[in-house]
Amino acid sequence: MQHIDFSAKSLYVHIPFCKKICPYCDFIKVLENDKFIEPYLKELLKDISFFIENNFKFKTIYIGGGTPSILSVNFLEQLLLNLNKILDNDAEFTIECNPESLTENKLKIFKKYGVNRISIGLQTFNKNLLKILDRDFEIDYFDLIKLVKKYIKNINVDFIYGLPNQTLEILKEDLDNFIKLDINHVSLYSLQVEENTLFYNSGIKEIDSDESAKMYNFILDFLRKHGFNRYEVSNFAKKGNESKHNLTYWRNEKYYGIGVGASGYINNIRYRNLGNLSKYIKGLREKDEEILNLDDERKYFLITNLRLEEGFDIETYNKKFKKDFLNDYKNEIEFLLLAKAIAINNNLIKCTDYGLLTLNLVLEKFI
Amino acid sequence: MKYNQSRIRNFSVIAHIDHGKSTLCDRILELTKAVEPREMKAQLLDSMDLERERGITIKLNAVTVSYTALDGNEYILNLIDTPGHVDFTYEVSRSLAACEGAVLVVDATQGVEAQTLANMYLAVDNDLTIVPVINKIDLPSASVNMVKEEITTRIGLDGDESVLVSAKTGENIREVLEKIVTTIPAPSGDNDAPLKALIFDSYYDSYRGVVVLIRIKEGHVKVGDTIHFMKTNCDFLVTELGLRTPKEVPVDELYCGEVGYLCAQIKDIHDVGVGDTITLKENPALLPLPGYRKINPMVYCGIYPSDSKKYEDLKDALGKLSLNDASLKREAETSQALGFGFRCGFLGLLHMDVIQERLEREFDLDLILTAPSVIYKIYLTDGSIIMLDNPSKMPEPTLIKKIEEPYVTAQIMTPKDYLGDIMELCREKRGIHKNLEYFDDTRMILTYDIPLNEIIFNFFDKLKSYTKGYASFDYELADYRESNLAKMDILLNGHPVDALSSIVYKPSAFNKGQKIVSKLKTVIPRQQFEIPVQAAINGKVIARCDIKAVRKDVLAKCYGGDITRKKKLLEKQKEGKKRMKSIGAVDVPQEAFMSILSIDEDNN
Numbered sequence: 019m020q021h022i023d024f025s026a027k028s029l030y031v032h033i034p035f036c037k038k039i040c041p042y043c044d045f046i047k048v049l050e051n052d053k054f055i056e057p058y059l060k061e062l063l064k065d066i067s068f069f070i071e072n073n074f075k076f077k078t079i080y081i082g083g084g085t086p087s088i089l090s091v092n093f094l095e096q097l098l099l100n101l102n103k104i105l106d107n108d109a110e111f112t113i114e115c116n117p118e119s120l121t122e123n124k125l126k127i128f129k130k131y132g133v134n135r136i137s138i139g140l141q142t143f144n145k146n147l148l149k150i151l152d153r154d155f156e157i158d159y160f161d162l163i164k165l166v167k168k169y170i171k172n173i174n175v176d177f178i179y180g181l182p183n184q185t186l187e188i189l190k191e192d193l194d195n196f197i198k199l200d201i202n203h204v205s206l207y208s209l210q211v212e213e214n215t216l217f218y219n220s221g222i223k224e225i226d227s228d229e230s231a232k233m234y235n236f237i238l239d240f241l242r243k244h245g246f247n248r249y250e251v252s253n254f255a256k257k258g259n260e261s262k263h264n265l266t267y268w269r270n271e272k273y274y275g276i277g278v279g280a281s282g283y284i285n286n287i288r289y290r291n292l293g294n295l296s297k298y299i300k301g302l303r304e305k306d307e308e309i310l311n312l313d314d315e316r317k318y319f320l321i322t323n324l325r326l327e328e329g330f331d332i333e334t335y336n337k338k339f340k341k342d343f344l345n346d347y348k349n350e351i352e353f354l355l356l357a358k359a360i361a362i363n364n365n366l367i368k369c370t371d372y373g374l375l376t377l378n379l380v381l382e383k384f385i
Numbered sequence: 386m387k388y389n390q391s392r393i394r395n396f397s398v399i400a401h402i403d404h405g406k407s408t409l410c411d412r413i414l415e416l417t418k419a420v421e422p423r424e425m426k427a428q429l430l431d432s433m434d435l436e437r438e439r440g441i442t443i444k445l446n447a448v449t450v451s452y453t454a455l456d457g458n459e460y461i462l463n464l465i466d467t468p469g470h471v472d473f474t475y476e477v478s479r480s481l482a483a484c485e486g487a488v489l490v491v492d493a494t495q496g497v498e499a500q501t502l503a504n505m506y507l508a509v510d511n512d513l514t515i516v517p518v519i520n521k522i523d524l525p526s527a528s529v530n531m532v533k534e535e536i537t538t539r540i541g542l543d544g545d546e547s548v549l550v551s552a553k554t555g556e557n558i559r560e561v562l563e564k565i566v567t568t569i570p571a572p573s574g575d576n577d578a579p580l581k582a583l584i585f586d587s588y589y590d591s592y593r594g595v596v597v598l599i600r601i602k603e604g605h606v607k608v609g610d611t612i613h614f615m616k617t618n619c620d621f622l623v624t625e626l627g628l629r630t631p632k633e634v635p636v637d638e639l640y641c642g643e644v645g646y647l648c649a650q651i652k653d654i655h656d657v658g659v660g661d662t663i664t665l666k667e668n669p670a671l672l673p674l675p676g677y678r679k680i681n682p683m684v685y686c687g688i689y690p691s692d693s694k695k696y697e698d699l700k701d702a703l704g705k706l707s708l709n710d711a712s713l714k715r716e717a718e719t720s721q722a723l724g725f726g727f728r729c730g731f732l733g734l735l736h737m738d739v740i741q742e743r744l745e746r747e748f749d750l751d752l753i754l755t756a757p758s759v760i761y762k763i764y765l766t767d768g769s770i771i772m773l774d775n776p777s778k779m780p781e782p783t784l785i786k787k788i789e790e791p792y793v794t795a796q797i798m799t800p801k802d803y804l805g806d807i808m809e810l811c812r813e814k815r816g817i818h819k820n821l822e823y824f825d826d827t828r829m830i831l832t833y834d835i836p837l838n839e840i841i842f843n844f845f846d847k848l849k850s851y852t853k854g855y856a857s858f859d860y861e862l863a864d865y866r867e868s869n870l871a872k873m874d875i876l877l878n879g880h881p882v883d884a885l886s887s888i889v890y891k892p893s894a895f896n897k898g899q900k901i902v903s904k905l906k907t908v909i910p911r912q913q914f915e916i917p918v919q920a921a922i923n924g925k926v927i928a929r930c931d932i933k934a935v936r937k938d939v940l941a942k943c944y945g946g947d948i949t950r951k952k953k954l955l956e957k958q959k960e961g962k963k964r965m966k967s968i969g970a971v972d973v974p975q976e977a978f979m980s981i982l983s984i985d986e987d988n989n
Contacts, residue, residue: 207942210942227935227936227937227938228936228937230936230937231936231937232936234937251939252942264944267944267948281944281948281949288948288949290949308949314952317952317955317956318948318952321948321951321952321955322948353970354913356914357912357913357914359913372913374939375936375937375938375939376913376935376936376937376938376939377938377939378938378939378954378955378958379912379913379935379938381955382955382958382959382962385952385955385956385959
């Protein structure tokens with residue numbers, strides 16, 4: 019049923035259920051419905067059993083959604099118990115949670131089965147903006163984080179910026195509050211209005227790119243001053259707290275993805291499971307597959323690695339793809355150096371701050 | 386259809402644009418049952434898609450039909466449709482030379498307009514008998530009596546003799562045919578004299594070679610004859626003769642006075658000169674027919690493939706188009722900015738537009754056109770004169786004694802309410818007022834001498850918008866006059882871009898330069914560095930505008946599934962960039978090269 023690739027050290031598990039649908043979200047999700055949850059889990063467990071039977075030991079497992087924390091204690095226990103069987107020692111085991119559905123009992127279960135990282139979608143502290151996002155829960159984020167810390171030390175929170183009516187002042191308040199949470203990882207995403215979202219349908223527009231750049235630079239300055247490193251375009255961590263799971267994506271490493279809408283990259287295939295829940299429940303596993311030739315792999319290598327602050331090693335690239343990067347792209351590199359979009363040091367190439375902001379224009383040169 | 390020279394009528398239909406000549410032709414084809422109703426599509430003679438879409442006739446087209454008149458006799462009518470646009474006057478004169486008569490169509494709601502007069506004068510020059518027809522009488526706004534009066538006083542025909550028709554409803558079409566039969570003379574000429582056949586059009590057919598459309602002026606020709614082209618001095622064996630009804634009907638012989646087609650396995654269209662005379666190898670005619678005056682293009686522009694690898698394709702395509710279009714001139718040229726391409730000459734802007742569209746549509750080419758230019762006459766200090774059709778080739782100012790530019794004499798017909806606006810427009814366009822007269826109680830005819838260069842940049846569009854579409858105009862080349870002109874260069878990121886150079890009237894150079902750089906700012910995408918856009922004359926910058934650097938383009942999140950989408954987006958973006966030209970490290974989209982043309986529109 020699955021192709022086997024033992025070099026894949028990461029696993030993504032998708033839980034597509036939500037209590038309500040956020041107006042900006044374009045992930046695969048459905049409204050929470052008990053009729054579907056149980057059979058869905060049963061099918062997921064079947065997929066997991068494949069890894070158990072083949073003795074996989076993952077270095078990272080990431081349960082995302084949707085809203086994984088929406089699952090009942092009982093269901094969570096079943097899921098985590100099985101995932102625990104394919105978890106390597108010292109592995110990073112992350113679960114995404116929604117402030118609303120996260121309870122102390124669930125935290126206890128997480129801890130019991132080895133979950134050691136938690137990612138919480140806060141989006142913003144601002145009450146008005148939370149209303150626009152339809153996420154105005156009656157929850158004090160400070161209390162919530164305090165509770166989480168009792169069980170799990172490694173915490174990420176997600177923020178969105180560039181929301182309608184969001185000013186630099188509101189953004190600064192969010193960042194000030196974030197610092198007060200005293201945690202060591204944060205992801206900040208500029209609002210992307212995707213098709214088939216409520217925002218898109220109600221005509222909400224992304225902010226102007228100059229405005230967005232202003233906000234981004236503000237975030238970058240602010241977090242650097244507070245001891246956070248940007249290690250990827252939108253991810254910031256204190257040293258040693260980078261997300262190992264997400265780094266597998268950005269280092270173009272292999273990973274499995276199970277559940278509807280999950281994607282994976284094994285052998286020379288990038289795949290995406292189709293999002294049809296009822297088919298999945300019936301045991302059907304349909305996916306889109308892209309079979310990669312060496313040049314595709316090369317493109318993916320660049321698209322992913324250049325998102326990283328550290329960039330990549332040119333020697334590694336040359337060996338992997340039988341190329342001569344500096345020579346193949348002599349003019350492009352000269353151009354990008356002049357534009358101060360890239361920097362090359364000791365055979366390492368990376369984007370500058372400006373290069374990361376205009377990454378599409380950088381990548382376009384090498385694609 | 387039995388041959389009887391006295392029962393042949395050869396005629397054209399001429400009119401101002403949109404007065405309904407193609408529709409009238411359709412009705413004639415229907416009435417003479419040349420076309421089955423189920424085969425009938427609107428504007429049947431307009432065979433190019435482009436013509437049908439735009440509702441204009443570009444190429445002339447000839448059809449033979451038979452008509453049984455009220456006198457009981459069967460007549461052969463050869464109908465030659467003509468274009469109505471001022472750009473295509475040449476095609477009109479070609480078709481008129483093959484005829485004895487012309488049906489002059491005048492719109493009952495618009496009356497006589499500038500091109501009605503221009504086409505009528507052409508017909509009179511060719512000694513044609515004119516049948517006036519007033520069309521669109523079904524419309525509530527038709528003023529038949531007024532138009533009759535105009536035909537009488539302005540054209541000098543008897544307006545009361547006009548046939549009143551509605552080509553749309555088909556009313557009175559038979560009257561038109563009767564008028565043709567009774568007033569237009571049968572072709573003269575001696576069927577037994579040595580052959581003289583006028584070539585009035587030709588096109589290339591991949592199976593039969595060149596198909597030549599001819600009008601037999603003297604003598605006759607049959608399949609198997611060896612023919613001689615008098616100007617190109619080539620001989621061919623006739624393999625096929627026929628009539629176009631509009632379906633091709635092969636015949637064994639074409640006789641004096643007839644219009645038809647001829648095939649002779651002619652491989653190279655250049656052996657077939659439109660206007661040339663065909664005679665027989667044995668018993669040839671002594672002198673050729675007068676033929677046509679040589680047509681000179683008025684407007685030039687550079688045509689380049691977006692993808693420089695497509696140069697050969699462009700070359701072939703232009704070659705094929707020029708097979709049927711003697712007025713299209715082309716010469717290979719090189720631009721630093723755009724690579725290899727062609728400098729092409731056109732009769733006017735519509736002609737240029739049509740050629741561009743045909744190249745893109747029929748040959749699937751992706752093109753970059755530079756802004757059009759007229760031909761300047763440059764007098765150098767060493768006493769020599771050059772004719773300059775490409776602004777970037779302008780000699781150093783120190784070598785130039787004086788520059789002359791072509792002027793046209795334009796006749797503008799307008800309701801008098803708009804007189805002020807039109808005079809203002811003409812002043813703006815450097816027009817020299819020559820004459821102003823009443824056409825009738827409500828309309829005036831203005832005559833201006835205007836630099837052709839000013840006509841090609843938005844003159845017609847502005848004229849239409851200033852007068853809510855009521856004004857019409859016609860022009861003809863007048864002469865060359867000295868002007869205060871200079872070459873304006875455009876610099877992108879400090880690099881002069883040859884394809885963006887233009888020749889400007891110095892006193893308005895500052896204004897024009899400002900408009901061009903602002904326009905370029907809107908069409909050139911922002912890049913990773915600031916790009917100065919400058920306009921300069923003789924190395925002195927007269928206008929500047931900066932394209933700010935891109936500040937942010939990256940998408941914030943990029944998880945597993947997003948990566949695939951990201952790759953597709955980037956590949957698409959890269960494809961888009963391939964269609965741009967990289968000039969001094971700046972990616973310039975195709976439309977930038979034509980932006981000089983549209984700068985004035987922004988004012989409206």
